[in-house]
Amino acid sequence: MDDAESFDAVDAHFEAVSLGDVPDDTLGESAIHLSLSPAIVQLMFLGPPSPEDEQSDREFRKGLDGSSPETLKTFALLAVLLQAALLSFSLGAMLLGFRGQLLVGGALTVGGLVGFGVAAVIYRRWKRRNDP
Template identity: 45%
Template sequence: MFDPLSLLDEEFDRSGEFQASVEELPREVFWAFLGAVLLAQVGLFAASLGLMLVGFRGQLAVGGALFVGGILALGGTVVVYRRVRR
C-alpha cells in the first residue's frame, strides 16, 4: 500500500538544498519577491472583495474603492517584477 507521508520524508531530505539556493539569492531579489507576493495577495483580495461588495450589496463607494486599490496593488506587483527583471 502507498504511504503518502513517505513523500514528506524525501522532501525534508532536500530542505538543505533549498536553503542553500535561497542563501545564494541577492538580497534585493529576495525582498522584491516578498514584496511582490504581498502586493499580489493584497491586490487579489481587495479587488475581489470590492467586486463582491458592489455586486451583492450594492455598496458602490466602498466596493469601488477596494476594487481600484486592488488593481493598483496588482499593478505594483508588475512594477516590482519589471524592475527586478532588468
C-alpha cells in the same frame, strides 16, 4: 529513533500526565498545565520527519543561499502585495456585485487594480536590473 519508538515516547508522555480528581464543571487551579516540546507537537500533528522532508529542507536552503538578498526582498514584497491586491479586488468586486455598495466596493476594487499595477512596475524594474 524509528516511528514506533517516537510514537511510544508520545504515548508514554501522555500516560505520565493525569488530571486527577478534577470536577467536571471546572478545571480551576487544580488542573495540570501541559507543556509539550516542539518535537512532541510535531510527532502528534505531522508525524515523524521523513527523509524526503530533510532533502527538501536542504534543497530549499541551498536555493536561498544561491540568490541575492535583493531578489528575496523583491519576491517577498511582490508576494504580499499581490495577495493584498487580489483580496482587495475580489472583495470589492463582490461588494459591488452582490450588495451594491458603490463607495466601499468601488474603492476596494480600484485599490486592488492599483496594487496589481504597482506589483507590475516593481517586477519590471527588478527584471530590468537583473537581466543580462
